[in-house]
Amino acid sequence: MTAQIIDGKAFAATVREKVAGHVARLKDEHGITPGLAVVLVGEDPASQVYVRSKGKQTVEVGMNSFEHKLDADTSEKDLLALIDKLNNDPQVHGILVQLPLPGHLNEDLVINAIDPSKDVDGFHISNVGLLGTGQKSMVPCTPLGCLMMLRDHHGSLSGLDAVVIGRSNIVGKPMAQLLLGDSCTVTIAHSRTKDLPDVVRRADIVVAAVGRAEMVPGDWIKPGATVIDVGINRIDALEKGEGKTRLVGDVQFDSAVKVAGAITPVPGGVGPMTIACLLANTLTACCRANGLVEPEGLTA
Numbered sequence: 248m249t250a251q252i253i254d255g256k257a258f259a260a261t262v263r264e265k266v267a268g269h270v271a272r273l274k275d276e277h278g279i280t281p282g283l284a285v286v287l288v289g290e291d292p293a294s295q296v297y298v299r300s301k302g303k304q305t306v307e308v309g310m311n312s313f314e315h316k317l318d319a320d321t322s323e324k325d326l327l328a329l330i331d332k333l334n335n336d337p338q339v340h341g342i343l344v345q346l347p348l349p350g351h352l353n354e355d356l357v358i359n360a361i362d363p364s365k366d367v368d369g370f371h372i373s374n375v376g377l378l379g380t381g382q383k384s385m386v387p388c389t390p391l392g393c394l395m396m397l398r399d400h401h402g403s404l405s406g407l408d409a410v411v412i413g414r415s416n417i418v419g420k421p422m423a424q425l426l427l428g429d430s431c432t433v434t435i436a437h438s439r440t441k442d443l444p445d446v447v448r449r450a451d452i453v454v455a456a457v458g459r460a461e462m463v464p465g466d467w468i469k470p471g472a473t474v475i476d477v478g479i480n481r482i483d484a485l486e487k488g489e490g491k492t493r494l495v496g497d498v499q500f501d502s503a504v505k506v507a508g509a510i511t512p513v514p515g516g517v518g519p520m521t522i523a524c525l526l527a528n529t530l531t532a533c534c535r536a537n538g539l540v541e542p543e544g545l546t547a
């Protein structure tokens with residue numbers, strides 16, 4: 248038996264098509280074009296790749312894309328001034344500040360300076376609090392993308408045992424909140440968890456968000472379980488010759504695919520869904536800002 252491959256790339260394309268349809272209608276009926284501002288501080292090459300593909304896909308769904316590239320040594324004051332300007336710009340409905348920030352910048356301070364209604368990452372403390380109390384909020388893109396794939400695969404998640412490996416504010420914790428919201432029994436594992444293999448073996452749903460290449464082997468997976476691999480790890484591809492790298496997840500795909508019921512690949516799984524959900528959140532923020540009914544099926 249081999250697992251069903253959950254095609255995040257194809258799923259993301261259908262999400263973007265839906266978003267594009269709503270964007271066209273907003274323009275047509277209301278003369279409104281949703282706009283997304285992405286702020287990148289410094290020259291991190293991986294971040295530049297993400298920012299470029301975000302900008303490209305933003306334009307493809309018919310939205311305005313505003314890119315702000317700041318020097319690595321930008322002061323906190325200047326960054327906060329830019330955020331203030333974007334907060335007050337009616338053309339901007341979503342603001343994303345690419346993380347991590349250079350060490351001299353206080354990430355919490357910067358994130359919490361974003362107008363929560365424009366916080367399309369869902370990282371502002373007020374959005375975190377709204378999500379945690381089950382109120383309408385901006386939902387973090389990566390966990391939202393994972394939830395969409397899980398709902399699509401399972402229908403109902405009610406009563407399933409879910410294990411989230413990783414407790415970061417941007418993936419693990421909000422993922423656990425969303426699974427709890429869908430009535431899973433949720434365990435959050437982390438670097439201090441005892442007997443991690445046994446904890447993972449209990450799970451009907453495993454979400455791996457650790458950042459360690461191929462850390463989860465197939466023999467940790469309960470037969471038939473659904474595996475969502477969030478990890479993006481660039482490793483040397485020895486078999487492909489010197490100097491080349493390839494992307495792998497936090498799950499050892501080749502062994503896990505033989506045991507799992509369904510699994511997301513890396514690349515082509517969670518990553519494309521993250522960007523699609525960012526566009527969906529920008530659309531949602533734009534509808535809310537203009538007092539319009541927000542589209543269904545694009546948020547949690």
Ligand SMILES: NC(=O)C1=CN([C@@H]2O[C@H](COP(=O)(O)OP(=O)(O)OC[C@H]3O[C@@H](n4cnc5c(N)ncnc54)[C@H](OP(=O)(O)O)[C@@H]3O)[C@@H](O)[C@H]2O)C=CC1
Nearest residue numbers: 389413414415418437438456457458477478479517518521
């Ligand atoms: N596909 C996508 O769209 C996205 C992918 N990512 C990727 O997801 C991964 C996780 O990202 P992020 O949440 O930001 O990472 P962080 O580094 O912020 O968090 C990693 C978590 O994994 C835990 N951990 C570390 N080592 C172990 C271990 N040996 N056993 C169990 N738990 C462990 C840490 O535990 P502790 O808290 O105890 O230190 C921590 O909670 C990365 O590969 C990142 O690149 C991230 C965002 C989006």
Ligand SMILES: Nc1nc(=O)c2c([nH]1)NC[C@@H]1CN(c3ccc(C(=O)N[C@@H](CCC(=O)O)C(=O)O)cc3)C=[N+]21
Nearest residue numbers: 297343344345346347368479514515516518519521522
């Ligand atoms: N404020 C903020 N919000 C984020 O959402 C955020 C961030 N900062 N910092 C960095 C992480 C990482 N992240 C990814 C998005 C898309 C892919 C993606 O599309 N990946 C492709 C492959 C890309 C490649 O080939 O490099 C895939 O998995 O198929 C990956 C990772 C968002 N992040």
Ligand SMILES: [Mg+2]
Nearest residue numbers: 348349350352
């Ligand atoms: Mg920092």
